Amino acid sequence: MNRTVKAITVAALPWYIPLIVLVVWQVLSSTGIISTRTLPSPDQVIRAGITLVGNGKLFEAIGVSTWRAMIGFLIGAGIGFVFGLLNGVISVSEKLTDSFLQMIRNIPHLAMIPLVIAWFGIGEEAKIFLVALGVMFPIYLNTLLGIRSVDTGLIEMGRVYGLSNWQLYRKVILPGAMPSILVGFRFALGIMWLTLIVSETIAADSGIGYMAMNAREFFQLDVVVLSILLYALLGKLSDLMAKWLERRWLKWHPHFAKAVSQSEA
Template identity: 60%
Template sequence: MLANRTASLSARFWEPWVIPILVLLLWQILGLSGWLSERILPTPLEVLKALYGVIQDGTIFEYVAVSTKRAFLGFLIGGSIAFVIGLLNGIFPIAERYIDSSVQMVRTIPHLAMIPLVIMWFGIGETSKLFLVSLGVAFPIYLNTFHGIRSVDPGLVEMGRVYGLKGFSLFTKVILPGALANILLGIRFSLGIMWLSLIVAETIAADSGIGYMATHAREFMQMDVVVLCVILYALLGKLSDLAAKYFENRWLKWHHNYIQKAK
């Protein structure tokens, strides 16, 4: 029984990496055979050499730390505001009537199209990048929080009232757990938008971070470093998604959609 469980856990670990590894192998083979020019797309081995070079000079650690700080600080600001507004509109219909229409109008504006305006407002400093990331992550969290609150089974709410729950205790023990699956789904969507927003913001206007490293490498035609920056963004995004999935499985063990996953 223990051996089967160990084998199952091992399979769950490596199975998601099968396709990425096959893609890397195919990429390397096409590069060595000459089908892919190194000027267009350097091979994985060339990218590894570039990684070794930026590790030696120490810049990669500084830039990754700067980008990660920007991403999650923007996520915290935008996500917190969106979560609170989603709760208000979901719980209080009068708040929805006054606020939701305005939020929906702002949501239809592509936030990355506002970059020229944001630069005019805030310059090219940290504020502009945090603003763009915050704006990008806010709407998926808002929509999923609002929808999650409104989708809670009224029968569960009524049962909670029968057992004497009301006010804050009813919210924390019935409404919030019932909406949690939707909220966490919104967080996973927002994590992807978070990195997308940061990539564009750092590439256009930055003096540090992974996007700045990519822009600087592009000016000197260092394609291996540019590809390395793209891979770094992909890995950071994957790690963020894994963290979100971990909390989903941890906090939603009781949920019928997650019971089978936990077994």
């Protein structure tokens, strides 16, 4: 019983500050210190959410935005991982592609929105392209860094034990690079939602960002705030997923092994 209570307390710990902020926000709104014309109160935002759930618009917007984010992330992360892997193990590939990739990386991808609209219009391709471009480089750089950081002694030991190149990559190089890769994964998730927010508010006819901009036209601030909170919640859920992958894939790592043992204690 004590272990259950402790586990629930630890699991709820990250949510304490957001809950405190909501309570303070509600109190300040109820007492009139914060005008609801400037910032709607939490209960107004909840009522707006209930209304949107009732007419089906909320889940439709969440589904569209999540689909765009996931497809763009899979494309960008896949490309970044492949280039990071190739450039980390093949020097010719690095010399051939790294400089070009670094030049593209230094172009703010959100500044390309007018050009992307000219290329793809306001269809799904534009949002997916921007998300993929944004998430590609954190994955690429951290994969490259992770592979370069693998202990050369472990690689030599693997060769001594007769591991083939594929076995060496699978059992030594990739596990050794995985902590850095997952850092890039978490960083890319944040960029994914940031890119999607901007692209949906500028060039979209559906999704959470479009819902927010459409509400702004009618001065429905409760819907605008709801949209912002939805992005924050989706970002938090994405980060929780990344942490779960860290615990699952890095059980061998001393830091994560210690965290798992403490949570089970």
